[in-house]
Amino acid sequence: MTAPFSFTLKARDGNARAGAVATPRGVIRTPAFMPVGTGATVKAMFPEDVAASGADIILANTYHLMLRPGAERIAKLGGLHQFMHWQKPILTDSGGYQVMSLAKLRRIDEQGVTFQSHIDGATVELTPERAIEVQCLLGADIQMVLDECTPFPATHAEARSSMELSMRWAERSKQAFQRMAAPGQALFGIVQGSVYPDLREQSAGVLQDIGFDGYAVGGLAVGEGQAAMLDTVAVATSVLPEDRPRYLMGVGTPEDLLEAIARGIDMFDCVMPTRSGRHNQAFTWGGRLNLRNAKYAEDPNPLDAESSCPAARYSRAYLHHLVKSGEVLGAMLLSWANVQFYQELMARAREAIDRRAFAAYAEDVARRYSASNDGEEE
Amino acid sequence: MTAPFSFTLKARDGNARAGAVATPRGVIRTPAFMPVGTGATVKAMFPEDVAASGADIILANTYHLMLRPGAERIAKLGGLHQFMHWQKPILTDSGGYQVMSLAKLRRIDEQGVTFQSHIDGATVELTPERAIEVQCLLGADIQMVLDECTPFPATHAEARSSMELSMRWAERSKQAFQRMAAPGQALFGIVQGSVYPDLREQSAGVLQDIGFDGYAVGGLAVGEGQAAMLDTVAVATSVLPEDRPRYLMGVGTPEDLLEAIARGIDMFDCVMPTRSGRHNQAFTWGGRLNLRNAKYAEDPNPLDAESSCPAARYSRAYLHHLVKSGEVLGAMLLSWANVQFYQELMARAREAIDRRAFAAYAEDVARRYSASNDGEEE
Numbered sequence: 180m181t182a183p184f185s186f187t188l189k190a191r192d193g194n195a196r197a198g199a200v201a202t203p204r205g206v207i208r209t210p211a212f213m214p215v216g217t218g219a220t221v222k223a224m225f226p227e228d229v230a231a232s233g234a235d236i237i238l239a240n241t242y243h244l245m246l247r248p249g250a251e252r253i254a255k256l257g258g259l260h261q262f263m264h265w266q267k268p269i270l271t272d273s274g275g276y277q278v279m280s281l282a283k284l285r286r287i288d289e290q291g292v293t294f295q296s297h298i299d300g301a302t303v304e305l306t307p308e309r310a311i312e313v314q315c316l317l318g319a320d321i322q323m324v325l326d327e328c329t330p331f332p333a334t335h336a337e338a339r340s341s342m343e344l345s346m347r348w349a350e351r352s353k354q355a356f357q358r359m360a361a362p363g364q365a366l367f368g369i370v371q372g373s374v375y376p377d378l379r380e381q382s383a384g385v386l387q388d389i390g391f392d393g394y395a396v397g398g399l400a401v402g403e404g405q406a407a408m409l410d411t412v413a414v415a416t417s418v419l420p421e422d423r424p425r426y427l428m429g430v431g432t433p434e435d436l437l438e439a440i441a442r443g444i445d446m447f448d449c450v451m452p453t454r455s456g457r458h459n460q461a462f463t464w465g466g467r468l469n470l471r472n473a474k475y476a477e478d479p480n481p482l483d484a485e486s487s488c489p490a491a492r493y494s495r496a497y498l499h500h501l502v503k504s505g506e507v508l509g510a511m512l513l514s515w516a517n518v519q520f521y522q523e524l525m526a527r528a529r530e531a532i533d534r535r536a537f538a539a540y541a542e543d544v545a546r547r548y549s550a551s552n553d554g555e556e557e
Numbered sequence: 558m559t560a561p562f563s564f565t566l567k568a569r570d571g572n573a574r575a576g577a578v579a580t581p582r583g584v585i586r587t588p589a590f591m592p593v594g595t596g597a598t599v600k601a602m603f604p605e606d607v608a609a610s611g612a613d614i615i616l617a618n619t620y621h622l623m624l625r626p627g628a629e630r631i632a633k634l635g636g637l638h639q640f641m642h643w644q645k646p647i648l649t650d651s652g653g654y655q656v657m658s659l660a661k662l663r664r665i666d667e668q669g670v671t672f673q674s675h676i677d678g679a680t681v682e683l684t685p686e687r688a689i690e691v692q693c694l695l696g697a698d699i700q701m702v703l704d705e706c707t708p709f710p711a712t713h714a715e716a717r718s719s720m721e722l723s724m725r726w727a728e729r730s731k732q733a734f735q736r737m738a739a740p741g742q743a744l745f746g747i748v749q750g751s752v753y754p755d756l757r758e759q760s761a762g763v764l765q766d767i768g769f770d771g772y773a774v775g776g777l778a779v780g781e782g783q784a785a786m787l788d789t790v791a792v793a794t795s796v797l798p799e800d801r802p803r804y805l806m807g808v809g810t811p812e813d814l815l816e817a818i819a820r821g822i823d824m825f826d827c828v829m830p831t832r833s834g835r836h837n838q839a840f841t842w843g844g845r846l847n848l849r850n851a852k853y854a855e856d857p858n859p860l861d862a863e864s865s866c867p868a869a870r871y872s873r874a875y876l877h878h879l880v881k882s883g884e885v886l887g888a889m890l891l892s893w894a895n896v897q898f899y900q901e902l903m904a905r906a907r908e909a910i911d912r913r914a915f916a917a918y919a920e921d922v923a924r925r926y927s928a929s930n931d932g933e934e935e
Contacts, residue, residue, distance in 0.1 A: 218878075218882050218884060219875070219878065220879060220884050220886040222884065222885055222886070223885040223886065223889070224886070225886070225889070227867075247878070247881065247882060248854065248874070248877075248878045248881075252854070252855060252874075255855060256855065256857055256872065256874050256875075257857070262872070262874070262875055262878075263875065264870075264871060264875075457885075476626065476630070477630060477633060477634065479634055479635070489605075492642075493642060494634065494640070496626070496630075496634050496640070497597070497634075497640050497641065497642075499626075500596075500597065500625070500626045500640075501598060503625065503626075504596050504625060506596060506598050506600065507600055507601040507835075507885060507888060507889070508598040508600070508601065508602070508603070510885060511601070511603070511885070511889065
């Protein structure tokens, strides 16, 4: 018999929560950070190193995989886990966000969204039902409802109309999921409503009436700024059920993550650690480093003496040399070190919540990051 | 006391030899293939995986490293081994070949070669003495004399003049090495003379009079074709001493390697496994594969069921997806699989020589490679 999907709350510290999501493919310790494996690969990393970094789950992108290599092809090859050599849980987004940010010639109507593939220009239709079908073909352990990512800024009327469409799609997604999903798979709803508290509350209420295994907060980190984002997170978590995991989509910096945990978020995904790793940026316990910076040319110190990551033991001088020379190994080492840093950030958050010392921990990290920061990439 | 450099011949099969080169940093089993770590990195590979592939030694490029990050800088940072996290032996070429193939505005005279850096246009002088100094600063275990890589084709007179210059440089290199090298470090001479047997014999004689720890055959794989290359190798090895390792520089395909081993070569280096790996090509026990080929799109078979490399366990369909998508992981997996294939090719060669079954082994590999070959990259 397949183990069901469940969430156990283990400790609280203020609104911060530590817990565990149980799935048939393993336990996800929360707060959890999911490295992003867009096209069936966490970029520039071996899956063994992603697992060894402490990641209990990764995210993959429905939009990218349905276009290339195709969901039916992955199903034929045994599913996404087997395809990409990752045996722990996988969460797939529904594709809605990527359709808005990557695809061209979009048409959104009640039925769904029609768009042109950014790869070959082919016309593709994505409906709530198809999004679930694709995620089932991939074999995703946690699936997301199709939603419309409300553009920012949006008027209250625009945001309400968009949110209400997403809620109708959420209902259809749930019905499709009940028809198609395998035992132990889970479906998360996504709270929308832009930066309007009343719409976020309304959205959370509708989703709870439908009933989901977990609840995401979507449509943020789209230009609203950190303060508005965190306020919106606080509104959403205040009305979401205690006994379900809460997932803040597409966020963010180390400071963002800890602020969101303080407001009751349990799960995160973001391309930041891997994308930064391919652009000479390192997240370390000493702050954010830009390895292209000439000051590292003869710095014999390891990237991060406080990290447990094998990649963080290489000298800053060597990493500087690699990134200046455009060597692939630079991206490999920095991606690895960054992914592992994000996992350590979550591990220490879980411990701090357990000790009821989360606020002090978050302050310490914020201080490290404000004191030492090489700034964004050149 | 530092262990000296030595070569022990362990088995012979015809002209093929199996042996061991002992160095203070470890034993190099021969025939040996040295992966190329041009800029202090075997491209797209972690050094741990290079070591685990079976490589006892890697090659690094004096030319590249003296220009970036600079030999003095690497020395200051503890030497090349520490800089790049590689504790086994390193062989460095002298830079002569790269000056000819990469640098601009070269001027060659008796003193040495003056050229413009391909990185920043700076004027750089490389003499036999400076080439040794750079290699000592890097801390190379096996160093090479500076030579002039004779262009192909060359008349007999041109080839003789070029070879004679290289021999005078070899003498100066030896003198510089005796002044500067650390105990246990070794210096190899390089036989030149284009495709002219009399010049190759003459060159080998001069080098033996000077006396080196090993002898390389240089100036090949520059357009002369496989038959002329192998004939020249046979001439050179016939007059080189039995009790020193012989190194064929910059060669080549699996078939080239086995043909050269049959003619008495002990050591090789080539960018082919790593460069091919970054260009969708795989060397496998089933032949050469081009993973971009559409026939692999739904091929669930592992890249190479006969390989012991972890990278070779991924399906051809997955690798096809990665290379079609331009994912870094494709280059990482194919480079790793190719480097390990080359090591397995050498390991089986050593075993075959030991069993006096080398000819049958070489024929078997040649058959595998002629029967299944997707051709060069698209």
